[in-house]
Amino acid sequence: NAGVTQTPKFRILKIGQSMTLQCTQDMNHNYMYWYRQDPGMGLKLIYYSVGAGITDKGEVPNGYNVSRSTTEDFPLRLELAAPSQTSVYFCASTRDRANSPLHFGNGTRLTVT
Amino acid sequence: LAKTTQPISMDSYEGQEVNITCSHNNIATNDYITWYQQFPSQGPRFIIQGYKTKVTNEVASLFIPADRKSSTLSLPRVSLSDTAVYYCLVTSSGSARQLTFGSGTQLTVLP
Incomplete structure (x- = not known):
């Protein structure tokens, strides 16, 4: 049982480049989330999805896009990378129950220079 | 959504019991309280969850008073790895x- 898998683990981008951070889960969870965490700071919600075909903005959505074509996958797209997007990105998933805990991936460390 | 408030930092010594309190004044009737632990460079991981009174597992205890407006995570005999x-x-x-x-x-x- 793999849980939540994120790829890549590390990436360095130049300013203006684009990339997609991949997230997949094999637990048949409806709810999926993307968070970013800057050094020494807490987790900030970027986007979330409550099911295939449904996405919504979180606290810090600017500069990012998401899609949810399947239950398993929830990719995060950076179109024009900026130094302010240097961060560690975490994907998480859970069931639609109040007592269902979040399952996190191991994160993607992104540096934009 | 119930907003939560916690202390920013706490120090303890090895072998002591640590209690971390979280305030959630606007908690709703059907809400649960869940605690996560995060090590550097890792994603948060589930520690414990509760709805009311006391919950205990192999890692921690969670105390929730009757009004449920706060909760306290208790870590017994902490070590450096905590x-x-x-x-x-x-x-x-x-x-x-x-x-x-x-x-x-x-x-x-x-x-």
Whole structure:
């Protein structure tokens, strides 16, 4: 049982480049989330999805896009990378129950220079 | 969504019991309280969850008073490896569940 898998683990981008951070889960969870965490700071919600075909903005959505074509996958797209997007990105998933805990991936460390 | 408030940081010594309290004044009837632990460069991981009274597992205990406006995570006899950030989260089921984290509590265990 793999849980939540994120790829890549590390990436360095130049300013203006684009990339997609991949997230997949094999637990048949409806709810999926993307968070970013800057050094020494807490987790900030970027986007979330409550099911295939449904996405919504979180606290810090600017500069990012998401899609949810399947239950398993929830990719995060950076179109024009900026130094302010240097961060560690975490994907998480859970069931639609109040007592269902979040399952996190191991994160993607992104540096934009 | 119930907002949570925790102390920013706490220090303790090895072998001591540590209690971290989280305030959630606007908790709703069907909400649960969940605590997570995060080590540097790792994603948060589930520690314990409760609805009311007391819950205990092999790692921690969670105390929730009758009014449920706060909760206390208790870590018995901490070790250096318990140094981490601890987050409390209030969750409810529903069709749109925007889960936002507070600042968390940085626990530093000293030798």
